[in-house]
Amino acid sequence: MSLIERLTDEFARLPGIGRKTALRLTYHLLKVTSQEAHRLADAIVAASENVRPCETCGTFTEVSPCRICTNERRDRSIVCVVEEGPDVGAIEATGEYRGLYHVLGGRLSPLDGVGPAELNVNSLLDRVSGESPVREVVLATNPSVEGEATAMYLHRLLAPLGVRVTRIARGLPVGGDLEYADGVTIAEALQYRRDL
């Protein structure tokens, strides 16, 4: 196998990258300086060797426990459960949330062979049981069919532990148009209506 083929194959293995894009990336890199190529290669190796899931919450981090878990100013009585690492970034970006996180690493999807054993469920239960400071678990899985089922399942496991379990509100997207929202969304927006 030629070096061009080898590199192209590696790119093509990445999610969302087809053969054509892989080839374009390869040819692009052939034109850059060796210094730039090393910078990319080093960044990949460094990230892969130094970034790990946080031993407490599962977020990718260079120091475990992560900076959020060790931050004294964060509210330790509340844990927000999300599907994937980037969801933490999305919530952090709002600046509205001061509690801790728990990353499941996916959502229940029996068709894809993903059950509770494939997710960080046990570590969540451990965080909440016993002498835990956690008073509330916010289930922030996606409002998809699978995300909803995952939230239902977790609710069932968490409720007997005496912790308050909440689900992020669903409803109409800001800037969305009532007329075009689907029936389930409208029904839920009505069901979770609030006083003004």
Place this chain on the structure above:
Amino acid sequence: MYLSSLRLTNFRNFADERLTIPREGVAIVGDNGQGKTNLLEAIYYLEIFRSFRGAPDDQLVRFGEDVCRVEGLVGGAGEARTIAAAYDRRARRKKVTVDGVEPDRIGDALGRVGVVMFSPADVALVSGSPAGRRRFLDIVLSLTERHYLEDLQRYRQILLQRNAVLRAGESTALVSAWNPGLVRAGSRVVAARLRWVRSRRDSFAARIREIANGSDAALEFDPSLPLDEEESGDDLDRVVATFESELARTADREQRRGATLVGPHRDDLRMRAASGGHGEWVDLRVYGSGGQQRTAAVALRMVEADTLRERLGSEPVILLDDVFAELDVGRSQRILRWVDREAPAQVIITAPKPADIELRGGALPVWSIRGGHVESL
């Protein structure tokens, strides 16, 4: 609504045909296997972006070609719209556009033509399996109820996931995690079906009396959930409560059988008719004669036309594919009279011989079709 022009490219046995369709419609005459049904299939493709015969898209592409395309100019109450649909067999990709713009989801572009298709294969709606009748309901309701399709798709996805859990023999905690979603989406589907049947029962019976010279018949919803059709009140709340209690009741059994046993995926429609003499009502699926079954199928399509007319605020285009082949003269005449009364609806009708069609006082233009080529006579 009416179709003013149509262009077919590599669709079935059409290489490249451009047709200008008269406002009142057209009668298309041709021997067997020349493309009559294919032409109507193409028109209906612009309505639901699938074959009305349930053929996979691959089969619509002309032999030896990769991409088929249908484009139609549709006029109606508002301004004219161009609707186009193409399917690339190699890339397995479908592209739908309305006035050149691709909708976010293909489902958003459904029903833009406004068309009802009568086909000889419709007899299977009465004589065939429940799946065919659910498909009928799903198409009519997707075309006329704004959120039906989303609810249905969501329901199907949850059902697949839930059945996968059941098949794997997982704990009830894992199974029931899917229940709220299943009940929420499924109940909306059931309630829409229930409302549709309730609102169409009388007109179905009236259509049958009209075509079959006074015979009595009834259209009933036969839901998987034990719902009383007569009872009104809030349908959705009632369906939700029933769905929940039925899931609880069947929990053990579904664990053993490894599948969800109740819900809209098991609904059915029932058509019954008063059988001669004894005043008994029989299920047309089981006991109907061939003619009775065909009549009921035609009546069901007429009721579909009523539903579309109300949604569109104008007459749907009526496609009649060789429907009189197996009906007696009296019934055929009465169906034609219905079509005539539907004027100003555009009618596109096919038959093997010109003599079979005597519509609109013989005023409908006649075209001939041969080997995928259309010519006006």
